[in-house]
Amino acid sequence: MKSITINGSKRESVGKKSTKALRNAGEVPCVLYGGDTPVHFSAPEVSFNSLVYTPDVHTVVIDLDGKSYNAVLQDIQFHPVTDAILHMDFYEFTEEQEITMEIPVHAEGVARGVKNGGVLRFNLRRMKVRGLASKLPDYIIADVTPLKIGNKLYVTAVESEDYTILHPDNTVICQVKTSRNIIADEEEEEEGAEVAAGDVPATEVSDEGAAAASNDA
Incomplete structure (x- = not known):
């Protein structure tokens, strides 16, 4: 996972003034x-822009008077009117210590159901996972290509040895829902046509042809 550096200074006084x-x-x-x-x-408020105002997730290296700390953002408070950052809490970790992060989920491919008129709906835009910071990805890739209309993609589909997923196995990442523009699945339509053709005996066609010929006579 990528990391950004914040240069700050230790506070001698922590009073309100x-x-x-x-x-x-x-x-x-x-x-x-x-x-x-x-x-x-x-630290200057502008130094937090690339950490706060982004859909990406980063760990932080806090440099205080020449001493560095590896940390993750734990909490942030905004002004209710101006949205200015009022206060931030960080949690220090070591390289051997596992941390919990919410990692963005990126869809890969075009779902088969979407090609047939369905709509891909995300239930989970970020996944809570736990692992070593050095092994955590910047984002988790969810391959939606095989999803048909009505299919769901569960968190178990993106399991990895690099992290532990902190969601129940039946948690849905995304699903393809039906829409007004739905059309038949081409492969299923072809399979259905083959089965239907195979169910009609050849003699049945011959009998109908013979009956028609008899009526004409």
């Missing part, structure tokens, strides 16, 4: 948990 002063200066007060003691720090 100092916190307000930081925000007025364009800084975001933050706390890093997971170590022996919480680490209070701040």
Whole structure:
């Protein structure tokens, strides 16, 4: 998984006045948990843009006065009116420590049911998984190509040795639903035609032809 670096400074004071002063200066007060003691720090709000305002997921390297910490974003608070970032919490981890992340799910291919007029609906845009940060993917690929109308793709279809899925096995990622533009599945239609033709005895056609000839006479 990709990582971004945040350069910040440790906070000496954590009172309301100092916190307000930081925000007025364009800084975001933050706390890093997971170590022996919480680490209070701040960083420019613009430095968090590539972490917060993106559909992608990243781990973070927090650089505080020359000392680096590997971390993941745990919580974030926004101003109710301006949407400015008010506060952020991070959780420190080691390279040997498994972490829990919500990874985006990307569809691959065009579902067979969509080609026949169905609609692909996603039930799960992000999957909660657990694993080593070095092995977690930037996104999880879900191959929807074989899905027919009415079919569902479950989380078990994207299992991997690199992470553990933290959803029940019957959790649906996406499904192809019917729509007004539905058309018959070409392969099923061909198979049905072959079966129907095989069910009609040759003698039956001959009998009908003979009866028609008799009537004409």
